[in-house]
Amino acid sequence: MTTVTGLGKRYRANWALRDCGFELKRGRVTALVGANGAGKTTLLTLLAGLMPPDEGTVHSEGRVRFVAQDKPLYKRFTVAEMLMQAEQLNNVWDQRKAERWLRMFNVPLDRQCGRLSSGQHAQVAFAAALGAVPDVLLLDEPLANLDPLVRKKVMAELLDEVADGKMSLVLSTHVVGELSGVADEILLLSRGHLVLDGELDELMTQHLYYVGPRSDEPPSGEVVQARHRQQQSTFLVRDQSAADLDGPWITRPVSVEDLVLAYLDREDAK
């Protein structure tokens, strides 16, 4: 439903994003991860159509809504007035959906936006985006400013929204420990390039740890991360042939967090 091909963006002479290609499907959650300055916000802004690419294309079907990191609201408006404005700006609007979200997170409709806590402020931005019943919802670091319980609840509710298979959700995040059970797909950016992308379940089966005697190489596979102690080496590898393993090596599964951090670490060291 969204197809991205050869996407690139530069600010003056510097490419912030290059050669980016992937698809976003309905009913799927895509996590966009990468170090500070990797190009996540640039990619989301291009997906939202808020600035033109310098190369490549984004083709999206349906309504795309974007909640930016700073989530601008009119400070003097009450929450209810903010929703009324969102209604006027959108051809399709579901007031019940927006109000339900705000009730769930205890945000008073009659409170001025300038008097909301940063967490409540974020909820108003989410409610306004969801009220527009988007086909593609893009959230730039939606979990920042939220306490751990609210983060969990927001994620659970967003997953519910995706579950009926109509919407595609993309969220950028630095909270990689909370991706397991949330993300179906991953896009990992490093210095403007996609270095890992695909279905998370598939990527998990393609990666594993080899633990064995101190050595320079693992028994097979492409090394993503290597750690050595005096007598022991541990390799996180991308490998599909581990089933035939014999010799001194043992294998261990990787977690989503291990996988993402290992790739971030590898790219950081380049």
Ligand SMILES: Nc1ncnc2c1ncn2[C@@H]1O[C@H](COP(=O)(O)OP(=O)(O)OP(=O)(O)O)[C@@H](O)[C@H]1O
């Ligand atoms: N308006 C701009 N003008 C010039 N350079 C920019 C502009 N916006 C972003 N950049 C540069 O483009 C690169 C990608 O920035 P971007 O904001 O997309 O990264 P990010 O992954 O969202 O970072 P963070 O995790 O810190 O929010 C960075 O090198 C940044 O300095």
